[in-house]
Amino acid sequence: MARGPQPRGANRGALLLAAAALAAALAFPTVASTYYIRLLTGIFMFGALASAWNLIGGYAGYPDFGGAAFVGIGAYTTGILMVRAHVPFAAALPAGGLLAIVAAVAMGSVLLRLRGHYFAIATLGFVIVLQQVASNLDITGGGTGMNLPVARTFTAFYYWMLALLVLAVTAGIVLPRSRVGYAIAAIRENQDAAQVLGIEPLPYKIVAYAASAVFFGLAGGIYASWFTFIDPPTVFNVDFTIQAIVMAVFGGPGTAFGPLVGAIVLKSLDTVLTNISVFFHDIFFGALVVLLVIFAPRGLAELFRAPGGIAAAIRAEVRGQRI
Amino acid sequence: MPLLLGRGVTKVFSRLIALDRIDVSIEQGEIVGLIGPNGAGKSTLVNTITGMEPLTEGSFEFEGRALHGLRPAAIARLGLARTFQIAQPLRNMTVRQNVAVPSLFRAGPAAGVAAALREADATLEAVGLAPKADLPARALTTPDLRRLELAKALALRPRLMLLDEVMAGLTPAEVDAEMAMLRRVSAGGVALLVIEHVLRAVMGLSHRVIVLHHGRKIADGPPGQVTRDPDVIRAYLGTPSPPGSAPRR
Numbered sequence: 001m002a003r004g005p006q007p008r009g010a011n012r013g014a015l016l017l018a019a020a021a022l023a024a025a026l027a028f029p030t031v032a033s034t035y036y037i038r039l040l041t042g043i044f045m046f047g048a049l050a051s052a053w054n055l056i057g058g059y060a061g062y063p064d065f066g067g068a069a070f071v072g073i074g075a076y077t078t079g080i081l082m083v084r085a086h087v088p089f090a091a092a093l094p095a096g097g098l099l100a101i102v103a104a105v106a107m108g109s110v111l112l113r114l115r116g117h118y119f120a121i122a123t124l125g126f127v128i129v130l131q132q133v134a135s136n137l138d139i140t141g142g143g144t145g146m147n148l149p150v151a152r153t154f155t156a157f158y159y160w161m162l163a164l165l166v167l168a169v170t171a172g173i174v175l176p177r178s179r180v181g182y183a184i185a186a187i188r189e190n191q192d193a194a195q196v197l198g199i200e201p202l203p204y205k206i207v208a209y210a211a212s213a214v215f216f217g218l219a220g221g222i223y224a225s226w227f228t229f230i231d232p233p234t235v236f237n238v239d240f241t242i243q244a245i246v247m248a249v250f251g252g253p254g255t256a257f258g259p260l261v262g263a264i265v266l267k268s269l270d271t272v273l274t275n276i277s278v279f280f281h282d283i284f285f286g287a288l289v290v291l292l293v294i295f296a297p298r299g300l301a302e303l304f305r306a307p308g309g310i311a312a313a314i315r316a317e318v319r320g321q322r323i
Numbered sequence: 324m325p326l327l328l329g330r331g332v333t334k335v336f337s338r339l340i341a342l343d344r345i346d347v348s349i350e351q352g353e354i355v356g357l358i359g360p361n362g363a364g365k366s367t368l369v370n371t372i373t374g375m376e377p378l379t380e381g382s383f384e385f386e387g388r389a390l391h392g393l394r395p396a397a398i399a400r401l402g403l404a405r406t407f408q409i410a411q412p413l414r415n416m417t418v419r420q421n422v423a424v425p426s427l428f429r430a431g432p433a434a435g436v437a438a439a440l441r442e443a444d445a446t447l448e449a450v451g452l453a454p455k456a457d458l459p460a461r462a463l464t465t466p467d468l469r470r471l472e473l474a475k476a477l478a479l480r481p482r483l484m485l486l487d488e489v490m491a492g493l494t495p496a497e498v499d500a501e502m503a504m505l506r507r508v509s510a511g512g513v514a515l516l517v518i519e520h521v522l523r524a525v526m527g528l529s530h531r532v533i534v535l536h537h538g539r540k541i542a543d544g545p546p547g548q549v550t551r552d553p554d555v556i557r558a559y560l561g562t563p564s565p566p567g568s569a570p571r572r
Contacts, residue, residue: 177436178436179427179435179436182420182423182424182427182436182439183424183427183428185413185416185420186413186416186424189412189413189414189415189416190411190412190413190414192375192407192411193407193411193412193413194413194424195375195394195395195396195399196373196375196395196396196399196404196405196407197399197424197425197428197475197479198396198399198400198425198428198429198430198479199396199424199428200394200396200397201396
């Protein structure tokens with residue numbers, strides 16, 4: 001949902017820019033080295049995760065910390081089908097996405113009755129429970145993990161992640177303009193008011209949660225096949241959720257392109273800082289996140305939209321005025 | 324058959340009896356005022372009609388249909404709209420988007436988002452908010468927020484509107500404008516239950532006035548009759564005389 005009036009020209013400009021970027025991304029592997037293809041595959045993955053988190057965390061305003069649960073479900077479903085049943089990757093992957101939806105509907109119909117912090121804590125618990133379950137089952141290989149078949153080319157994963165990213169960003173464009181998106185926005189703004197306007201909240205919250213979960217699940221499936229080894233701590237890994245949240249919040253939660261911009265900026269910065277100094281990179285990165293939370297609590301998008309631009313927004317913040 | 328019929332409506336909060344065996348009825352197109360001192364149970368009555376609070380005892384029927392067990396959203400879709408005592412805008416959505424929401428979710432909804440937004444513009448025109456359609460709702464002033472509450476309720480195309488203190492905080496001139504608007508709404512065939520502390524407005528608007536006091540209905544009749552009712556006068560001005568002392572005039 002556009003949080004306020006926006007000129008139409010700006011939307012058209014953003015779409016043209018996105019189309020040009022997509023064309024460049026499609027052509028990129030023909031000219032780039034393996035290192036950069038791998039780097040971009042990672043950026044696409046986190047762009048998709050941040051955009052997926054934005055559907056429940058940004059548009060619906062539900063602070064989900066359980067995205068990694070669906071990464072794990074997608075990864076293990078894909079892995080088990082490929083290893084135990086010899087299903088090809090392209091067929092195993094959608095099964096992972098489907099199971100993520102089923103899990104989101106089942107968990108969401110319970111957890112989405114909770115509000116705010118309680119929901120956040122419950123979803124965090126969900127990840128930990130599933131990690132323990134995966135560690136103690138035979139079919140998952142338990143704590144020793146699981147080796148997936150090695151693919152002949154890694155460029156394929158670049159395109160799989162790019163496709164996933166395009167779908168996740170498209171969902172973020174389409175949703176707020178739809179009838180369901182209006183319900184989700186109204187629930188985010190004021191659940192009691194939404195109810196007296198004819199909206200039964202729970203089903204719409206479940207839709208937002210399942211839409212978020214399917215992208216986390218698909219990302220997990222592609223990730224498993226790309227890295228060829230999974231074990232419970234690497235896929236049921238809260239770090240996936242935290243990074244997705246930081247990127248979405250950094251870029252602008254509740255906007256279609258903000259989470260992607262957040263992923264590109266933070267992942268690139270992370271890579272540059274790691275190359276400069278492995279020791280200092282965590283410190284720089286942490287300081288940056290703190291500064292951003294202070295100066296742009298609602299994301300980069302807010303700074304760009306502020307009257308007078310970024311510089312004015314920072315001056316206003318230093319003087320103690322809210323924008 | 325009355326539009327809304329409540330029989331023996333009772334609501335108990337732990338030990339407090341907020342509503343005590345109240346019978347109410349509202350006819351098609353009628354304007355009914357609901358008054359009473361603070362804590363009389365006016366807002367609780369609205370909350371129980373709209374399904375926000377379950378009844379302890381008694382029942383409501385709307386157009387002959389029992390409301391028992393229906394959730395607030397389902398009751399709203401039957402054509403029963405309410406406004407809140409404290410305006411509840413969807414703050415970060417535009418004024419136009421606010422009004423499009425009920426259009427999309429009432430029974431017989433608008434054909435799509437574009438149709439709902441067009442319809443919202445017409446509703447905003449009717450309540451005088453059209454120039455502010457593109458503002459986020461959080462930027463509105465108090466009188467404008469009242470108009471937005473009314474516009475959202477109208478967009479549900481209700482048969483009955485429950486208006487919880489829509490005139491609180493308005494200047495006398497704004498009260499006059501609001502009364503004129505409610506008369507226009509009523510002329511369109513919508514019944515109104517008007518909860519109001521601004522007595523001039525309730526008495527001027529209502530065909531009939533219900534008075535609540537300590538959860539009991541102490542009067543129900545035409546405004547002129549209710550204002551002369553000794554029980555009502557006592558409820559509003561108090562009973563200063565302790566037992567045994569001479570009644571004061």
